[in-house]
Amino acid sequence: MDKNEIEQAIKEVKAGDIDQFGIIIDAMQKPLFVYCYHMLGHRQEAEDAVQEVFLKAYEQIESYRQEVSFSAWMYKIAYHHCLNLLNRAKLGRVVTFLKAGLPTVSRHEGEERIDREYLSNPLHLALSKLSASERNLIILRVVEERGYDELSLLFHKKPAALRKQYERALKKCKSHMLVLEGGDDHDTISAVR
Incomplete structure (x- = not known):
């Protein structure tokens, strides 16, 4: 999808046509997932992050200006969202350390294997x-x-x-x-x- 099609979809979303946001999702979903996966290192976290990024983008679409490409604008939202998640994860590790000895919830075996292979x-x-x-x-x-x-x-x-x-x-x-x-x-x- 080219830049003009995305810009047209943005104009239509701003005008109230919510369905046009689907075009934006189709164009940006895979690259944002790859980005979030590299930033976060976990498939499930990346999938959740992409959904949150799209939600934030939709809520903030009125603030988008064409001085910056739409994809750059989306990556900026994704960066700040991933940064918040990483900061929360650090805090979570501290809390986990302080609560040592409490039982932990195990993740699905397939997800653990993918993360182990990727993270290694x-x-x-x-x-x-x-x-x-x-x-x-x-x-x-x-x-x-x-x-x-x-x-x-x-x-x-x-x-x-x-x-x-x-x-x-x-x-x-x-x-x-x-x-x-x-x-x-x-x-x-x-x-x-």
Whole structure:
């Protein structure tokens, strides 16, 4: 779906045609899921996050302006939502630690296996060692293939500053991968570029 079709759907949603939001969901659901999955590291959490992001986007659609691409606007909502979830998870770990000894609820075996296999991937482990903002920048730049000009509108920073921030985050990610792999495997590291 091209940008003009999405912009037209947005105009119609703003005019009250709720059904047109389905077009937006169809266009953005998969990329947002991939983004949330990389940010959160768990399939179920990513699925829930995408639903919440769409709900927030629908509620805030009147605030969208065309100065920034709609996808960038959606990623900004997704970033802040994932950041809130990550912060809550940290708080949850502290509470769990303080309540040690209480029984825990186990997750579905298939979900645990998928998460275990994904989370054991050296690239994902290296990404998880980065800050949320560094991980966000790498995911948007590499996985979503967003340009620095679009990212500058999203982050309110100059493209050159984002390029430097990206280079530092990438270098940090590569060094974490080297440590995790215990050597110098250029094939895996080049996957991050």
